[in-house]
Each structure stands twice: as structure tokens, then as C-alpha cells.
Amino acid sequence: MSRPAVFFDRDGTLSREVGYVNHITRFEPFPFAVDAIRAVNAGNRLVVIVTNQAGVARGYFPESLIADVNGVLKSRAESSGAKIDGIYYCPHHPSAGVPPYRQDCDCRKPRPGMLHRAAQDLGIDLSRSWVVGDRLGDLELAWNVGARACLVKTGYGMGEIQYWMADWKRQPDLIAENALDAALQIIESH
Ligand SMILES: [Mg+2]
Ligand SMILES: [Zn+2]
Structure with a gap:
């Protein structure tokens, strides 16, 4: 039987938004x-991280850095008894760089490729899942697969709320202070 997941954006949601993470020290x-x-x-929900990393296509850092950075998060989680069930990234950009990284892929958020892959790999029920992120693209990702969307106030979140959210065609299903607040609210009441 397929299980619900919480998909977390990485930069701005689980880590400080610093612009491109082009070195592990950032x-x-x-x-x-x-x-x-x-x-x-x-x-009892799966934890999956989904992150756009177009800095690869743009030539700002090698693809191998993504695994190194994600490894930091993974080992921090594991050493505290927490489990990340999957991590997916999109290294592409539709117009920057050279192929194969320059491509109009299906995985750059808000396109749903990463969620579909995760659902297939891990047996996820997307209709009972959530995406938690700090930008409109994270919310659209959720809505594109029939999942629900939580906007966090970290990263770009406050700017999204203050300057842009009123103009969005659809409002977030939930607004949370941060990823922990999001997790607790999703678990408790949804
Ligand atoms: Mg983000
Ligand atoms: Zn992609």
C-alpha cells in the first residue's frame, strides 16, 4: 500500500538560503x-527532499557537490536517529549552459518529475502528500501532482508572503513558521 510523504525543499527550508551552495562550507x-x-x-510518513540545483547547468559547481551537500544533511539526520527516505535533485536549466544540463527537463520544479520518480521508487500516495517549501514554485509543484502545499516563512518565504502572495491564483494550504512547525502541523491535523 502506498504511503503519504512530506517532500521538503532544501535551500531556504531545511537550510539557510545563501544563494548558490557552490561549496560545502556554504x-x-x-x-x-x-x-x-x-x-x-x-x-509514519516518508521524508523526501526535492531540490532544484541549476547551478550545475550554469557552471557554478559540479554535480558531485550536490551529493556531498546532501550527505551532510543525511549524516546529521542519521546521527540523531532521523531518516531521510529519498533525495532528488534537478541539475538542469532550460536555457543556461550546455547539454545535457541545458535541457527543458521534466524535473525542474514546479514540474513534477522528481515527485513522480519518488512516488514510483518509494511507493508514495501523492494525493495524501505535502510539499513544504519557501517559494511559489514549491507550492505549484505540490498542486501539479494533487498534493497539498505548505509555505514556510524561512528563506524566501517572508518575501513571498509580504509582496507576492496576494496575487497568487491559489493560496497555500498551510503557512508555517519553519519546516519543524510545518511538520508538526501536517502530522497533527492532516
Ligand atoms: Mg527553497
Ligand atoms: Zn531537471
């Missing part, structure tokens, strides 16, 4: 990131 996980992951584990 990656700063939020102190609550591991607690957010653990809360979702305890709520």
Missing part, C-alpha cells in the same frame, strides 16, 4: 531541520 542546515525530519518519521 551549506548551513537549520538547527530544527533534523527535528522536522524526525517528526515526519514519527508521523
Whole structure:
């Protein structure tokens, strides 16, 4: 039987938004990131991270750095008894760089490729799942697969709320202070 998941955006949601993370020293996980992951584990939902990393296509950093950075998050989680069930990234950009990274792919958020792959790999029921992120593209990703969308106030979130949200065609299903608040609310009441 397929299970619901909580898909977390990475930069701005589980870690500080610093622009392109072009070196491992620029990656700063939020102190609550591991607690957010653990809360979702305890709520019997899968934890999946989905991140656009167009800096690869743009030539700002090698694709191998993504795995290194994600490894930091993974080992932090594991050393605290939290489990990340899957991590997916899109290294592409539709117009920057050279092929194969320059391509009009199906996985760059808000396109749903990463969620479809995760659903297939891990047996996820997308209709009962959530995407938690700090930008409109994360919310649209959720809506594109029939999942629900939570906007967090970290990263770009406050700017989205203050300057742009009133103009959005659809409003977030939930607004949370941060990823941990999001996880707790999703687990408790949805
Ligand atoms: Mg983000
Ligand atoms: Zn892609």
C-alpha cells in the first residue's frame, strides 16, 4: 500500500538560503531541520527532499557537490536517529549552459518529475502528500501532482508572503513558521 510523504525543499527550508551552495562550507542546515525530519518519521510518513540545483547547468559547481551537500544533511539526520527516505535533485536549466544540463527537463520544479520518480521508487500516495517549501514554485509543484502545499516563512518565504502572495491564483494550504512547525502541523491535523 502506498504511503503519504512530506517532500521538503532544501535551500531556504531545511537550510539557510545563501544563494548558490557552490561549496560545502556554504551549506548551513537549520538547527530544527533534523527535528522536522524526525517528526515526519514519527508521523509514519516518508521524508523526501526535492531540490532544484541549476547551478550545475550554469557552471557554478559540479554535480558531485550536490551529493556531498546532501550527505551532510543525511549524516546529521542519521546521527540523531532521523531518516531521510529519498533525495532528488534537478541539475538542469532550460536555457543556461550546455547539454545535457541545458535541457527543458521534466524535473525542474514546479514540474513534477522528481515527485513522480519518488512516488514510483518509494511507493508514495501523492494525493495524501505535502510539499513544504519557501517559494511559489514549491507550492505549484505540490498542486501539479494533487498534493497539498505548505509555505514556510524561512528563506524566501517572508518575501513571498509580504509582496507576492496576494496575487497568487491559489493560496497555500498551510503557512508555517519553519519546516519543524510545518511538520508538526501536517502530522497533527492532516
Ligand atoms: Mg527553497
Ligand atoms: Zn531537471
